[in-house]
Amino acid sequence: MKRVLIVLVLIFVNACATAPHRGSGIRVSNSDYIDIASFCKKHNFEYSFDTIDDLVRIYSPDKDIKLLLNSSVGTLSGSIFYLKKPPIYLKGKILLPRQLEKIITSGEFVSFRPLFTIKTIVVDPGHGGKDPGAISSSGLQEKTINLRVAKYLKEELEQMGFNVILTRSQDSSLSLAERTNIAKKHNADLFVSIHANSNHSQKVNGAEIYYLSPAHLRAQERSVRLARSENFQGKSISLDTKAILWDLLISKNYGFSVELSDIFYLTFKNLGFNIKPPKKAPFYVLKYAYVPSVLVEMGYLSNIYEEKALRKNYYQKQIAHAIALGISSLKKRHTTPNNENYVNLN
Secondary structure, eight states, rough: OOHHHHHHHHHHHOOOTTOOOOHHHGOOOOEEEEHHHHHOOOOOOOEETTTTEEEEEOOOOSSSSEEEETSSEEETTEEEEOOOOOEEETTTTEEETHHHHHHHHSEEEEEOOOOOOOOOOEEEEEEBBTTTTOOOOOOOHHHHHHHHHHHHHHHHHHTTTTTESSSOOOOOOOHHHHHHHHHHTOSEEEEEEEEEEOOSSSSOOOBEEEEEEEEEEOOOHHHHHHHHSSOSSTTTOOOHEEEEEEEHHHHHHHHHHHHHHHHHHHHHHHTOBBBBEEEEEEEEEHHHHHHHHEEEEETTTSHHHHHHHHHOOOHHHHHHHHHHHHHHHHHHHHHHSSSSSEEEEO
16 A cells, blocks of 8 residues: 555655746756756747736747746647646746756657546536626626537537537526536536626726635645545555645646636637736635646636627637636646556647
8 A cells, every 4th residue: 555655645746746836945956957148048949027917928030938836837829739848937037947948959848647537527607596796887797608608618628529518508606616516516627707897997808717725725634524424536555645635736736726727718818818927816716626627717707808808709708718728728738548658849
């Protein structure tokens, strides 16, 4: 049993490649990183840094790279790639992983395959029934927009071959517990909750992506509680072993949630949406779905321009398309045919 647990630890730790890092806690060496100024001078690139979004753009006449600080996800001319080490900000400098040099010079990157499959996705249109959610000044109810986008998303994901379950397919009321229980019942691989936002200020705008704050994971405490109350895949194993397995599962789900949030952000950004960097939040549906979970806020109904856009069917379909592309990209990342898969980006 100890040997099995060690293997599980290694598998899950390797799978959580996108857990957030802080530059101050990272030891770097010249063999692992190169500062962005030296990188651009060496390879004839220009660069810009959006300090609000933590978005680094490196570009030349024929290449356009976008990186998110502390994330292993990046894009090269619209194609998503993954880095073994994330770009970081340390002592006033942006440091890039040297793996990026190989990607630039060869046009290839290595994608490693963690043990994670994406087949069943639960899409959760927020609110519904007696709970309208946010309401615009002209009377547009959030619950209506959420359901429309969720249905468009279901249709597109099913065309891609996914099995999709909606928590609600009509204007009905569901508790938060009922929504997360649907994910558990169907053994979902992903849980995506769809919402629209509102603010007292009409100037606030932009789509937002949320994942569970690590401060609210409380993984060890929850693992012990779950071990006592629920069987782990129906196996008759000791309480300590159940707690360890639950702890690993919660940590794994957190890692994939962060990765999906980063992918959504870059996908929305590349499609021209006004979107803010992924944020941490303690939302119930993120905390208790027990699968990788992300909450998407499509825009602000309190903003007159976004409210008008969210009314339009074509805009609702564009949002659904962006989410579907992000999920498809995550699936490709984790369903490579071999342990190593070289992808040519030229």
